[in-house]
Amino acid sequence: MKISQKVKDLPPSGIRKYFDIASTIDDVISLGVGEPDFVTPWRVREAAMYAFEKGYTTYTSNWGVLELRQLISKYEMEGIGVDYNPKNEILVTTGVSEAIDLAIRAITDPGDEVLVVEPCYVSYKPCIMMADGVPVSVSSKPENDFRVTKEDLEAKITSKTKSIILSYPNNPTGAIMTRKDLEEVADVAIEHDLMVLSDEVYDKLTYEGTHSSIASLNGMRDNTIVLNGFSKAFAMTGWRLGYACGNHEVIEAMMKIHQYTMLCAPITAQMGAIEAxxxxxxxxxxxxxxxxxxxxxxVRGFNSMGLSCFEPKGAFYAFPSVKSTGLSSEEFAERLLYEYHVVVVPGSVFGESGVGHLRCSYATSMDGIKEALGRIEAFIDEIKKQHAPTLKHR
Structure with missing residues (x-):
C-alpha cells in the first residue's frame, strides 16, 4: 500500500482509544466525551425540519448563507466587541474542526513553525503536520492555572515561527485567559509579527467573569483568526457547523481551500443555526x-478524595492530577475503565504538560457524575491498599 509517509507519521487520536474499549464493556459511565448531554433546543430542530419541508436541500454559497453570516457578525460583536463584515470576513465551515484545518493551511508554508499552547485539543498538531508545518509545543503550567505567559511563548520563538494557536476556555483543562493575560500574548504576537489562531468554541461556557478574545485588543483584529461554532453553546455537535472570522484576505484564502474540499456546509444545519x-x-x-x-x-469530589484538581473557569472539563496515586495517567485511565467501568481520558494525549492528569467531562448527568466519583474513590482506596506497607508480626 502506497500510503503517504506524512499520513503514516500522524498519531492516532488518543481519545478514541478509550471510547473503543468502553464500547465493549457494560455498565460504563463516561466522563470522556467532549459533548453536551443536552439535546439541541426544540426550536432549532423545528427550523431544520421546516427547512426540509420547504425544499432547502441545495448547495449554498461557499461562504455560507448570508443571513447566517449576518447573524454571526452580530453575535460576535455582542460577544467579543469585534465587528466583522459578513460578506467577506466570515466563513461558515463544516464544524470548527474544518475551520481549524483551513486556518492552518491558509497561512502555513512548508517549514513554518506554529506555537501550540498545551494542553490542547488533539487535532492541532496533526493539522499542522498535514500542512507541512512544524508544531512547537508551549507548555502551560498547573501553578499558573494553565494560562500561557509571555515568557512561555518567547522561549519557543525562532526565525521560523509563523503563528500561535490558543484555545481558551481550554479543552482539556477548563482554564481561561483574562484580558490582562491576553494583552501579554498580543504584545508577543505584534513584536514578532505572528498570526494568532484563537479557538473560542467554549466562549459561552465561562463561569467567572466574561470571555475575552485576543482579537478585541489593539492591533490584533487583523492578526487573529477567531474560530467558533455551534457545537458546545447550542448543543449542536452532530450538526457539524462552525465558522471563522478575520481579516478578509485571510478568510478569502480559507474559503479558496474550503470551496475545493468541502464546497459548503450543509444547508439544513445552517438553517438550524440561524434559529439558534x-x-x-x-x-x-x-x-x-x-x-x-x-x-x-x-471539583469538590476530586479534591476530597486526594486528587488535586484546579478549579476550571470555563468549558466543561475537570483536570485532576493523579500523581499522588503513583500511577501514570494512562495506567490510571485503563485500570479505571477495565476494573470500575468509568471512562476518563489521560492528560498525556493533550500534550506533555498534561502528563499525570485526567480529562474528566462533566457534560453528563449529575447522577452519572456522582456515581463515577464513587467508583473513582473506590478505585483509589484499592490502590492505597495495594501500596500499603506490609506490617511485620511481632
Missing part, C-alpha cells in the same frame, strides 16, 4: 447554569 442565533440564548444560559452546578460537585 435568533432564539437559542435562553436554553444556552440554562445549560451553562447546570454545567456550573456540576463543575462545583466534580
Amino acid at each position: 442565533l435568533k432564539s437559542g440564548q435562553s436554553e444556552m444560559k440554562e445549560m451553562v447554569s447546570e454545567y456550573n452546578r456540576r463543575r462545583r460537585v466534580i
Whole structure:
C-alpha cells in the first residue's frame, strides 16, 4: 500500500482509544466525551425540519448563507466587541474542526513553525503536520492555572515561527485567559509579527467573569483568526457547523481551500443555526447554569478524595492530577475503565504538560457524575491498599 509517509507519521487520536474499549464493556459511565448531554433546543430542530419541508436541500454559497453570516457578525460583536463584515470576513465551515484545518493551511508554508499552547485539543498538531508545518509545543503550567505567559511563548520563538494557536476556555483543562493575560500574548504576537489562531468554541461556557478574545485588543483584529461554532453553546455537535472570522484576505484564502474540499456546509444545519442565533440564548444560559452546578460537585469530589484538581473557569472539563496515586495517567485511565467501568481520558494525549492528569467531562448527568466519583474513590482506596506497607508480626 502506497500510503503517504506524512499520513503514516500522524498519531492516532488518543481519545478514541478509550471510547473503543468502553464500547465493549457494560455498565460504563463516561466522563470522556467532549459533548453536551443536552439535546439541541426544540426550536432549532423545528427550523431544520421546516427547512426540509420547504425544499432547502441545495448547495449554498461557499461562504455560507448570508443571513447566517449576518447573524454571526452580530453575535460576535455582542460577544467579543469585534465587528466583522459578513460578506467577506466570515466563513461558515463544516464544524470548527474544518475551520481549524483551513486556518492552518491558509497561512502555513512548508517549514513554518506554529506555537501550540498545551494542553490542547488533539487535532492541532496533526493539522499542522498535514500542512507541512512544524508544531512547537508551549507548555502551560498547573501553578499558573494553565494560562500561557509571555515568557512561555518567547522561549519557543525562532526565525521560523509563523503563528500561535490558543484555545481558551481550554479543552482539556477548563482554564481561561483574562484580558490582562491576553494583552501579554498580543504584545508577543505584534513584536514578532505572528498570526494568532484563537479557538473560542467554549466562549459561552465561562463561569467567572466574561470571555475575552485576543482579537478585541489593539492591533490584533487583523492578526487573529477567531474560530467558533455551534457545537458546545447550542448543543449542536452532530450538526457539524462552525465558522471563522478575520481579516478578509485571510478568510478569502480559507474559503479558496474550503470551496475545493468541502464546497459548503450543509444547508439544513445552517438553517438550524440561524434559529439558534435568533432564539437559542435562553436554553444556552440554562445549560451553562447546570454545567456550573456540576463543575462545583466534580471539583469538590476530586479534591476530597486526594486528587488535586484546579478549579476550571470555563468549558466543561475537570483536570485532576493523579500523581499522588503513583500511577501514570494512562495506567490510571485503563485500570479505571477495565476494573470500575468509568471512562476518563489521560492528560498525556493533550500534550506533555498534561502528563499525570485526567480529562474528566462533566457534560453528563449529575447522577452519572456522582456515581463515577464513587467508583473513582473506590478505585483509589484499592490502590492505597495495594501500596500499603506490609506490617511485620511481632
